[in-house]
Amino acid sequence: MIPADPVWLVTGCSSGFGRALATELATRSIRVVATARSVSALAYLETGPRVAIASLDVTRADTVEGAFDEAVAAFGRVDVVVNNAGIGVIGPVEDVSEEQARLQFEINVFGVLNVVRAALPVLRVQRGGHLVNFASMAGEVSIDSLGIYSASKFAVEGLSEALRAELAPYDVGVTIVEPGPFDTEWLGRNAIWAPRDDARYPAVWEYVEAMRAVYADRAQVGDPARAAAAIVDALTNGTPPERLPLGAMAFDALRRKIAALSATLASIEPDAPSMLYPKETAP
Ligand SMILES: NC(=O)c1ccc[n+]([C@@H]2O[C@H](COP(=O)([O-])OP(=O)(O)OC[C@H]3O[C@@H](n4cnc5c(N)ncnc54)[C@H](OP(=O)(O)O)[C@@H]3O)[C@@H](O)[C@H]2O)c1
Numbered sequence: 574m575i576p577a578d579p580v581w582l583v584t585g586c587s588s589g590f591g592r593a594l595a596t597e598l599a600t601r602s603i604r605v606v607a608t609a610r611s612v613s614a615l616a617y618l619e620t621g622p623r624v625a626i627a628s629l630d631v632t633r634a635d636t637v638e639g640a641f642d643e644a645v646a647a648f649g650r651v652d653v654v655v656n657n658a659g660i661g662v663i664g665p666v667e668d669v670s671e672e673q674a675r676l677q678f679e680i681n682v683f684g685v686l687n688v689v690r691a692a693l694p695v696l697r698v699q700r701g702g703h704l705v706n707f708a709s710m711a712g713e714v715s716i717d718s719l720g721i722y723s724a725s726k727f728a729v730e731g732l733s734e735a736l737r738a739e740l741a742p743y744d745v746g747v748t749i750v751e752p753g754p755f756d757t758e759w760l761g762r763n764a765i766w767a768p769r770d771d772a773r774y775p776a777v778w779e780y781v782e783a784m785r786a787v788y789a790d791r792a793q794v795g796d797p798a799r800a801a802a803a804i805v806d807a808l809t810n811g812t813p814p815e816r817l818p819l820g821a822m823a824f825d826a827l828r829r830k831i832a833a834l835s836a837t838l839a840s841i842e843p844d845a846p847s848m849l850y851p852k853e854t855a856p
Contacts, residue, residue, distance in 0.1 A: 575701070576652055579653055580606065580650055580651050581605045581654075582606040583598070584655065587610070588758045590755065590757060591658065592617070593801035597802055599619070599624050602623055603623070604624075606627055606640065608628065608629035609626075610629070612626050612627070625644065627640040627644065631687055632680060651696070651702065652702045654702070655804075656707055656729075657707045659681045662674065663764055664767020664768075666720035667773060668769075668770050668774065669767040673721070674721050676765065682728045682732075685729055692704065693740075697743045701745065704747045705804065706747065706749050707752070708733070710751050713730070713751060717777045718781050747815070748813045748815065749817070751817065751819065751823050752818075753794070753819060753823035753826070754795055755793055756795060756797065757797055760785070764788075800819045803817070804817065
């Protein structure tokens with residue numbers, strides 16, 4: 574349940590979706606605590622009685638707890654928590670270094686967990702609120718060159734589904750946001766590229782170079798400002814959806830996933846009765 578005059582807290586507001594969300598909320602005069610690793614990156618916001626800023630690095634639990642403390646001190650409550658901060662590691666799975674893969678999970682998975690751990694004591698005690706967790710269309714459908722990133726977003730999907738069930742008695746909801754490609758810094762300053770090695774996966778590297786070119790031309794189709802408006806609308810008008818795919822490519826990806834799952838089930842269905850694998854009873 575989201576109250577009439579809610580307080581939002583958003584992670585990763587220095588650029589992209591986070592910045593667009595903070596701007597959209599401030600414009601609509603919805604109370605917001607915009608956070609970033611460095612508050613100097615939030616200078617675009619005019620702070621005041623309905624807009625606060627706080628420093629928050631999702632990989633540092635102390636800063637996450639500190640930001641929630643500041644939010645409660647400023648507004649007395651937090652109602653909508655947006656787990657937006659995230660990065661992408663790009664390259665064939667075998668070429669991504671262990672350090673890069675661990676950093677991917679440190680930010681996209683354990684970072685979300687840090688925020689959830691700080692948020693739930695507030696939301697549960699209020700007996701109401703909402704988590705908005707950014708996954709991706711890559712959290713539903715994985716493609717070559719995004720295996721490690723997809724794995725982190727699949728983890729966000731799984732975590733979010735369990736949280737939705739666990740938090741229902743407390744009237745705390747969960748919406749998973751699943752964007753397609755949007756014009757942010759995800760492919761820019763925040764992208765982590767695997768060390769290039771054309772020998773093993775030349776076709777995948779060709780695709781990775783095409784992604785770099787898309788960013789260089791700022792040719793990602795989606796406008797984050799329009800996505801932000803859609804997210805605020807979805808959370809404000811009626812019951813928030815369980816999932817919010819953003820953009821035509823995200824819808825297509827989900828439909829392809831459903832079709833592929835249905836086809837797999839249909840192909841094994843003739844054998845299904847024998848797949849109960851009952852334990853053999855002792856004679
Ligand atoms: N753009 C897309 O096409 C797309 C598609 C699907 C999903 N997404 C998801 O959308 C979310 C937002 O990304 P974006 O597209 O808006 O990209 P972005 O412009 O690169 O924004 C990412 C934000 O995350 C922040 N961040 C990174 N590491 C952090 C940390 N340790 N603690 C706190 N903040 C941190 C960055 O802050 P700094 O300035 O401090 O680095 C930045 O504000 C991500 O979860 C991403 O995976 C994006």
